[in-house]
Amino acid sequence: xxxxxxxxxxxxxxxxxxxxxxxxxxxxGEVVSLIGPNGAGKSTVLKSITRQLEKLGGEIYVxxxxxxxxxxxxxxTRFSVVLTERLKTERMTCEEVVEAGRxxxxxxxxxxxxxxxxxxxxxxxxxxxxxxxxxxxxxVSDGQRQRILLARAICQQPQIMVLDEPTSFLDIRYKxxxxxxxxxxxxxxxxxxxxxxxxxxxAAKISDKIVCVDGDKISAVGAPEEIFQGDTIRSLxxxxxxxxxxxxxxxxxxxxxxxxxxxxxxxxxxxxPAYRALQRKNIxxxxxxxxxxxxxxxxxxxxxxxxxxxxxxxxxxxxxAARGAExxxxxxxxxxxxxxxxxxxxxxxxLIALAKEKNIPVYTDVAQVPAAPAAQTSESSxxxxxxxxxxxxxxxxxxxxxxxxxxxxx
Amino acid sequence: xxxxxxxxxxxxxxxxxLAVALFVxxxxxxxxxxxxxxxxxxxxxxxxxxxxxKAAHTIVWSVRLPRLCAAALLGGALGVSGYLIxxxxxxxxxxxxxxxxxxxxxxxxxxxTVVITNYFGAISNVSMVAVAFVxxxxxxxVVLLCAGKTKNMAILxxxxxxIGYICSAVTDLxxxxxxxxxxxxxxxxxxxxxxxxxxNDVLVIACFVLACFAGTLLLIKPITAFQLGEGYAQxxxxxxxxxxxxxxxxxxxxxxCVVAFAGPVSFVGIAVPHLTKLMFNSSKPxxxxxxxxxxxxxxxxxxxxxxxxxxxxxxLAIGTVTAIFGAPVVIAMLLKSRRKSA
Numbered sequence: 232x233x234x235x236x237x238x239x240x241x242x243x244x245x246x247x248x249x250x251x252x253x254x255x256x257x258x259x260g261e262v263v264s265l266i267g268p269n270g271a272g273k274s275t276v277l278k279s280i281t282r283q284l285e286k287l288g289g290e291i292y293v294x295x296x297x298x299x300x301x302x303x304x305x306x307x308t309r310f311s312v313v314l315t316e317r318l319k320t321e322r323m324t325c326e327e328v329v330e331a332g333r334x335x336x337x338x339x340x341x342x343x344x345x346x347x348x349x350x351x352x353x354x355x356x357x358x359x360x361x362x363x364x365x366x367x368x369x370x371v372s373d374g375q376r377q378r379i380l381l382a383r384a385i386c387q388q389p390q391i392m393v394l395d396e397p398t399s400f401l402d403i404r405y406k407x408x409x410x411x412x413x414x415x416x417x418x419x420x421x422x423x424x425x426x427x428x429x430x431x432x433x434a435a436k437i438s439d440k441i442v443c444v445d446g447d448k449i450s451a452v453g454a455p456e457e458i459f460q461g462d463t464i465r466s467l468x469x470x471x472x473x474x475x476x477x478x479x480x481x482x483x484x485x486x487x488x489x490x491x492x493x494x495x496x497x498x499x500x501x502x503x504p505a506y507r508a509l510q511r512k513n514i515x516x517x518x519x520x521x522x523x524x525x526x527x528x529x530x531x532x533x534x535x536x537x538x539x540x541x542x543x544x545x546x547x548x549x550x551x552a553a554r555g556a557e558x559x560x561x562x563x564x565x566x567x568x569x570x571x572x573x574x575x576x577x578x579x580x581x582l583i584a585l586a587k588e589k590n591i592p593v594y595t596d597v598a599q600v601p602a603a604p605a606a607q608t609s610e611s612s613x614x615x616x617x618x619x620x621x622x623x624x625x626x627x628x629x630x631x632x633x634x635x636x637x638x639x640x641x
Numbered sequence: 642x643x644x645x646x647x648x649x650x651x652x653x654x655x656x657x658x659l660a661v662a663l664f665v666x667x668x669x670x671x672x673x674x675x676x677x678x679x680x681x682x683x684x685x686x687x688x689x690x691x692x693x694x695k696a697a698h699t700i701v702w703s704v705r706l707p708r709l710c711a712a713a714l715l716g717g718a719l720g721v722s723g724y725l726i727x728x729x730x731x732x733x734x735x736x737x738x739x740x741x742x743x744x745x746x747x748x749x750x751x752x753x754t755v756v757i758t759n760y761f762g763a764i765s766n767v768s769m770v771a772v773a774f775v776x777x778x779x780x781x782x783v784v785l786l787c788a789g790k791t792k793n794m795a796i797l798x799x800x801x802x803x804i805g806y807i808c809s810a811v812t813d814l815x816x817x818x819x820x821x822x823x824x825x826x827x828x829x830x831x832x833x834x835x836x837x838x839x840x841n842d843v844l845v846i847a848c849f850v851l852a853c854f855a856g857t858l859l860l861i862k863p864i865t866a867f868q869l870g871e872g873y874a875q876x877x878x879x880x881x882x883x884x885x886x887x888x889x890x891x892x893x894x895x896x897x898c899v900v901a902f903a904g905p906v907s908f909v910g911i912a913v914p915h916l917t918k919l920m921f922n923s924s925k926p927x928x929x930x931x932x933x934x935x936x937x938x939x940x941x942x943x944x945x946x947x948x949x950x951x952x953x954x955x956x957l958a959i960g961t962v963t964a965i966f967g968a969p970v971v972i973a974m975l976l977k978s979r980r981k982s983a
């Protein structure tokens with residue numbers, strides 16, 4: 232069953248079509264998110280669906296009825312909106328803002344009945360805004376304002392709620408709260424929710440369906456599992472620098488360029504903070520020895536110059552250790568952040584001893600790793616530098632014999 | 642709930658205070674004047690036939706009463722028309738006079754007085770009123786035509802101001818080449834005054850203003866929704882286009898009526914709605930609209946009283962007095978909104 236569907240909808244401004252061929256359908260109780268880069272046209276799509284912009288082609292159906300044929304009032308009892316526009320409410324209280332949501336139901340002078348007031352109170356309590364009721368809307372915080380606007384939209388008792396970037400300006404707590412309320416509305420009242428979101432990690436969690444809006448077209452529609460797979464997100468947002476981790480929904484900045492200068496002995500989550508710290512200091516690094524199901528592996532893929540890894544659930548062998556040693560000696564320094572060695576990764580532990588034996592620096596904290604050298608090394612340290620390089624070279628050669636396998640590179 | 646009853650109480654107190662102020666202002670306006678009439682006599686004149694036929698009776702009934710009725714009604718009209726146009730533009734520093742309505746009226750009036758005095762002799766009072774009315778509606782119409790072209794309210798406001806300048810320039814041009822006696826009426830009109838109103842004028846004003854005000858009261862519900870902005874208003878099932886036409890039409894009619902009968906009266910339209918909201922601590926149209934009408938009436942009665950008594954027998958232009966009281970309010974508002982956004 233579909234509650235809202237668009238068929239070959241075209242939207243745009245001033246009769247110029249920006250996005251055409253939009254086919255979205257939403258069932259009762261479903262949450263559908265529009266994601267896409269800034270200026271991709273998410274708001275334009277939403278505004279056309281809510282009739283704030285004239286659609287330029289195609290049709291919109293609500294419960295099988297053509298939305299264009301609905302009267303103002305009957306449209307308002309089906310749709311309610313939360314918009315991005317800033318309100319100038321002067322001296323209106325939060326409650327008065329919520330009360331406005333009863334507009335389609337009240338009589339000619341807009342007088343509220345007991346029933347209307349009950350619904351207003353209920354909507355306020357749904358967003359936890361009872362205590363704001365008497366405060367001027369101007370005086371409350373952004374997060375509270377957004378809650379009040381949500382209460383207003385709830386108060387309108389719609390079948391479909393359309394929200395344009397409702398989480399912008401909100402801190403993480405309010406974001407979670409707001410999205411939880413939306414999920415509750417969908418679950419308890421069977422409300423269909425259509426929203427645009429900037430936070431794709433949240434979109435993945437809240438949505439039943441995700442629509443990728445990409446400037447001139449809808450580039451993909453599907454369940455979050457389908458969208459957050461492969462290169463869809465990277466290409467949608469045109470991420471060339473940095474990375475977006477699909478599994479974690481986390482953003483990693485651009486990986487430091489150059490040959491690895493330190494090998495991070497990591498595992499079991501100990502590596503992630505170290506990787507990020509090294510990225511901030513712009514120190515290229517290699518890391519290992521990681522099972523591919525290790526959490527560290529996920530972030531390492533985005534940040535490390537080189538990863539020594541083994542298949543998921545594998546026990547490290549001597550050979551793996553040798554590959555690790557090779558990478559370590561090539562980097563010429565060891566950062567040992569992994570503190571727990573068990574049966575599976577026991578073979579990696581001797582790397583620390585090896586490093587000491589080969590006389591390369593062993594750090595246990597990222598802070599100890601010297602910052603990236605300036606583009607040109609100073610005169611006085613030049614000799615020392617070349618000496619160290621030569622030493623590194625020799626050490627690497629020695630290790631290369633032991634290691635039979637090629638390094639793992641992403 | 643406690644907070645709520647406090648709010649209602651405040652609303653009630655404010656309305657009672659306004660009613661009392663209106664009553665006092667009316668009595669003062671009847672009582673004070675160049676002819677000495679005691680307060681006791683004022684009541685006797687009003688409610689008994691004791692003074693019938695005497696000069697005091699005539700002064701009160703034929704001069705002071707119609708004048709104060711006109712002042713009160715037109716003051717209320719100014720307040721309401723300012724409120725409407727502020728709602729329309731979503732800008733608190735704005736009134737029909739900023740949109741060039743009086744300049745438009747003056748231009749048309751200037752044209753007509755020069756033409757008519759040259760070809761038909763003296764211009765009658767009634768035709769002055771009619772011409773000014775048409776002139777103000779015409780200038781408002783031009784602004785509205787522009788409103789169809791742009792959605793940006795700030796731009797529209799500036800267009801209004803520019804149209805005002807153009808009209809003023811044309812008026813100055815006409816005046817430059819006109820003879821002194823041709824434009825004496827115009828000069829008198831552009832001073833702005835509530836004087837010289839008879840009961841016929843009051844009847845016309847009352848019918849017109851009260852009808853428009855009633856029309857405005859019918860719009861209370863959409864005005865409430867419109868306060869949340871056009872997007873929300875539309876989403877709640879409001880016909881925004883129709884609403885805008887109605888609101889600007891009512892505002893224009895009200896201010897055109899004022900311009901026609903009293904000439905340009907500045908600042909009342911800006912200051913009064915703002916003062917009303919401040920007083921009631923509310924922006925509910927159901928409260929603010931009647932409040933604005935009452936406060937506008939009181940404001941103009943007091944200003945008119947000052948205008949005709951301060952330097953009696955010389956009468957000040959009503960605009961002079963309203964500006965002195967109104968302009969500081971506008972300045973305070975500007976400074977306050979600056980502070981908020983900074």
